[in-house]
Amino acid sequence: MTGKTKQGKKDFSKAKIILVMIFFGLALCALWVRAGWVQLHEGEWLEKMAARQNFTAELEFGERGRILDRNGNMLATSVEAKSVYLVPPKAKPAVDKVAGTLNRILGVSAGTMRARINSGKKFVWVKRQITDKQALAIKEADLPGVHLSTEYTRLYPNGHLAGQVLGFVGIDGKGLEGIEKQFNERMTPGKARFVVQRDARGRKLYLDSQGREVNIDGKDVHLTIDAHIQNAAEQALAASVEKYHGTAGLVIAVEVKSGDILAMANYPFFNPNVYGRTKASVRRNRAATDVYEPGSSLKPLLIGAALQEGVVDPDKLYFCENGRWRIGRKTIKDTHPAAWQPVRKILRYSSNIGMAKIAMDLGAGKYHEYLSKLGFGHETGIRIPAERSGIVHPPEKWRKLDLAAISFGQAIGVTGLQLAKSFLCLANGGVMKDLRLVKDPGKTQETTQPVRVFSEEVTDTVLALMEEVVQMDGTGRKARIQGITVAGKTGTAQKAAVGGYGTKYLSSFVGLVPGDKPEYLVICMVDEPTKNDYGGTVAAPVVREVMIDTLAYNGMLPDAAGEALAEENTVHDIDSTELAQTLAPTPAFDAGNTVPNIKGMPVRRALELLVKKGIVPVLKGDGMTVTGQKPAPGSPWPEEQQTEGKNDVFVLWLS
Numbered sequence: 001m002t003g004k005t006k007q008g009k010k011d012f013s014k015a016k017i018i019l020v021m022i023f024f025g026l027a028l029c030a031l032w033v034r035a036g037w038v039q040l041h042e043g044e045w046l047e048k049m050a051a052r053q054n055f056t057a058e059l060e061f062g063e064r065g066r067i068l069d070r071n072g073n074m075l076a077t078s079v080e081a082k083s084v085y086l087v088p089p090k091a092k093p094a095v096d097k098v099a100g101t102l103n104r105i106l107g108v109s110a111g112t113m114r115a116r117i118n119s120g121k122k123f124v125w126v127k128r129q130i131t132d133k134q135a136l137a138i139k140e141a142d143l144p145g146v147h148l149s150t151e152y153t154r155l156y157p158n159g160h161l162a163g164q165v166l167g168f169v170g171i172d173g174k175g176l177e178g179i180e181k182q183f184n185e186r187m188t189p190g191k192a193r194f195v196v197q198r199d200a201r202g203r204k205l206y207l208d209s210q211g212r213e214v215n216i217d218g219k220d221v222h223l224t225i226d227a228h229i230q231n232a233a234e235q236a237l238a239a240s241v242e243k244y245h246g247t248a249g250l251v252i253a254v255e256v257k258s259g260d261i262l263a264m265a266n267y268p269f270f271n272p273n274v275y276g277r278t279k280a281s282v283r284r285n286r287a288a289t290d291v292y293e294p295g296s297s298l299k300p301l302l303i304g305a306a307l308q309e310g311v312v313d314p315d316k317l318y319f320c321e322n323g324r325w326r327i328g329r330k331t332i333k334d335t336h337p338a339a340w341q342p343v344r345k346i347l348r349y350s351s352n353i354g355m356a357k358i359a360m361d362l363g364a365g366k367y368h369e370y371l372s373k374l375g376f377g378h379e380t381g382i383r384i385p386a387e388r389s390g391i392v393h394p395p396e397k398w399r400k401l402d403l404a405a406i407s408f409g410q411a412i413g414v415t416g417l418q419l420a421k422s423f424l425c426l427a428n429g430g431v432m433k434d435l436r437l438v439k440d441p442g443k444t445q446e447t448t449q450p451v452r453v454f455s456e457e458v459t460d461t462v463l464a465l466m467e468e469v470v471q472m473d474g475t476g477r478k479a480r481i482q483g484i485t486v487a488g489k490t491g492t493a494q495k496a497a498v499g500g501y502g503t504k505y506l507s508s509f510v511g512l513v514p515g516d517k518p519e520y521l522v523i524c525m526v527d528e529p530t531k532n533d534y535g536g537t538v539a540a541p542v543v544r545e546v547m548i549d550t551l552a553y554n555g556m557l558p559d560a561a562g563e564a565l566a567e568e569n570t571v572h573d574i575d576s577t578e579l580a581q582t583l584a585p586t587p588a589f590d591a592g593n594t595v596p597n598i599k600g601m602p603v604r605r606a607l608e609l610l611v612k613k614g615i616v617p618v619l620k621g622d623g624m625t626v627t628g629q630k631p632a633p634g635s636p637w638p639e640e641q642q643t644e645g646k647n648d649v650f651v652l653w654l655s
Contacts, residue, residue, distance in 0.1 A: 062189030063152055065218030067166060067179055069227045070260070070439065074157055076166055076180070076272075081153040082135035083128040084146065088117045091145030098143050102126060105137045117145075128171055129153045152189075154180075156272045158625060159600075162230050163270035164285040165223075165437075167385070177283060180272075181385050183221050183438070190216035222439040224260035229253055231602070232549035233263035236542045237524065241267050244529035244538050246507075250286045252420045253546055254521040256427045256512075259436045261382075261420075262520075262550065288387040291413040292525065295493025296350045296475075296535070297508045298409040300462050301422055302359060303347055304430075305370035307458045311361045314344045314461060318354045325353045327401050332356060347465050348474040350490060352408040359407035360400070367403070368395035373453045374422040375432070376414055382435050390414045409493055410501075420523050423510050426462055427518035430454030460516075463487045467515040476509065479540040481548060483558030485515035488543065490535035495528070504528045509539035513547045519556075522546045597633035601626050603654055610650065613637070617650040628653035 067076035084106065091098045099113035106127045116124045128151065130138075135148055154169040167178020175184035233251040241249045253263035270282050284290075306312040323337025336349040346354030359367055371377070377392035391413030398406070405411040417435060425432050432451045454462075466487035470476040476488040491508035494501045508525045512518035524539040524546075532538055551557040598606045603619070606626050610617055615638065630651040631638065638649040 062216030062218060064154065064169070064173060064189050065183075065187030066220045067187075068220060068222050069225045069230075070223065070262075071226065072222075073227045075162060075223065075225070075227070076154060076156050078152040079155050081129040081151055082132070082138075082148050083151050084126040084130060084138055085149060086116060086124040086126050087145040087147070088119060088121055088124060089145070091117045091143070094144050098146060101141050101143055102146070105134055105141065106130065154272075158227065159273065160269035160271040161227065161234065162225055162264065163272050164266040164283060165225065165264050165384075166272055168272035168275040168283075177385060178285065179221060179223070179438070182383055187218040187221060189218040224255075224258075224262065224436050224439055225264065226262045226553075228553055229546070229550050230263040230265060232553075233265040233546050234267070234269065236545040236549075237265050237267045237526075238269070240524075240538060240542045241526055241529075244507075244526065244531045246526045246529040246538070248286060248528075249524070249526040250290075250416050251542060251546060252287055252416055252523045253550060254420055254424055254435065256424065256518050256521055259424060259433045261435055261437050263546070264437070284386070285384060287416040288382070288384040289415070291388050291390055291415055292506050292527075293410050293412060293493045293496065294414050294419055295409040295491035295506060295508060296352075297419060297489050297491030297493075297510050298412070298414075299347055299350065299355050299407075300426065300466055300489050300510075301370070301374060302355060302362070302367065302407055303343065303465065304426065304454050304458055304462045305367060306358050306362050307461055308370075308454050309362060309366060312343050312358055314465060315342045317342055318346060318357045320346070320351050320353045323353070325356070327356075327404055330401055332404060344465050344468060347489070348468045348472065350475050355407040356404035359403050364395040364398045364403050367406070368392070368398075370453065371412070373432070373451065374425060375418050376412070376422065380415075380417045380421050380435055382417060382437050384417075384437070387417070388415055390418055409491060416523060416525055419510065420521065423512070423521055423523070425453055426459050427512050427521050429456045430459045463512065463515060463518070466512070470511075470515070475534075475536040476511075476540050478536055479509065479511050479544045479547075481513070481544060481551075484513060484551070486544075486547070487512045487515035487518065488540065490540060492533055492535045505533035507533055507535040507538035509535050509543045511540070511543035511547060513551065520547060520550050522550075595629075595631050595633055595635045595637060598626050598629050598652065599633075603652065606652060615650050617652045620651060620653050626652050626654060
């Protein structure tokens, strides 16, 4: 009866249990084998696959290095900006919507956008560095395949201040001209790769900061430029060029002791914030790139060479041919005709004939040797992009007429920087000194060994003769500063034209202050003035104004000079309207019943105008330029400046 039920059937339950146990045993073994296979053979590959799903690597770009003046004032910086890019495959299903919306927000042609979406590419830039308002509109539109990315855009907070010196940066963050180009490698930022964790839906959690690098920002560049002196030089230069209807101009101010360039002004101005709207002729740094015939500004250097060689002394007489001297087929003329004159008066009255005879006594070979020692025909070593070396022909090619012409600054080509470096030698006791524009150049700027060109006795004599040009009845009288001596030399160079010399001139002036022991050197050149072309009239007042501002800024202006300036201002009585029109890039100040537009004014000028109205504004932010105001332009003037508990009746925001 065993193995059978009451009905006579066999019982297979035990067998079933055994089969199930065998099945699960085999399954478990298979799982063990599979797990072992996965862990031992495929484990590393699967771990990488999991990491791809749960983690993503991102790049973080640093900020481009800043450009600062000698006092740490900001000349160039970088600010975040949003850019729009497109992933065409994701945008293709809604091509019309995407194209139309981008056209409305960004102004990009709808047809162009359709072509980009259908291009088959995986990535396309739509528009880079858009405004915050446009970025917000793009974000709110939530278009498929359209994304925002963060980039850095270059900002020059002082507008055109030292624009040609600074240069500019292209949309890809690469320096294209000026300091931006020269030190591009130094200022270019690095990048860091870091890991970001994602959730199951692929959203970034930003929990992991491991792998981030430090110091990925570009390095700063500190210039020797002083923003205050640079501004003073630019304003004085602009006023002269406009007054005498010149085409362009430049000013270079140098601290003698260090060789530091305190100002390098160019006019017309160039605002690197809008470099795309300007011509290349405006963007170039004329102090380094333009080669001029310097004219009579070169004469003190010839006197120095002749004194050093013992060819002349200050009282040696030369016959100046009563103002006309014929050499071959050319006639040399003097503006102040005279017969016999000593060397000191030849320089004081700028006699071309007297200088030509001194050069002939010195000889072409010796004169060329001194010109070469003084840096003419060579780059200054300041390492500004596109700096020119000038034009100095070999002495064996000089004819008698060439030697005469070079003696008074013709038939030779120099840059403003070369002229500054040569006179820095005179100011430095006869020893050549490098000009310096960057305070921390690293290995990009080489320094030369000191070379003595003139003895101290010779330089003292030349400076004394240059003082007579200004302090006595010479051609530089308009550079005088009461209470302090000024040494200087004018230049009025006739510009070369087809077939000879034309009717256009370069007016220049070189000034050193104090005259006997110079601490500052200032050079001004104004190209093609028309209302008056004499260097003593066009350029000397510019040099005087820059020297006064520099001395006052450094607490070195004598009391007598300050009193004289106060008297001049009282006599001329320049009102605030004229001052605002001349110095500020804003509409004229309206002292009527409504508040004028002060945005864009230098803060110093804005304060002067408001104080005259009896208002002392509250200043917010750091900077030199007014970027915002309260009350808004056109609002009624505040009835009172301050009431109890309220001190923001008139507010200026600076940047």
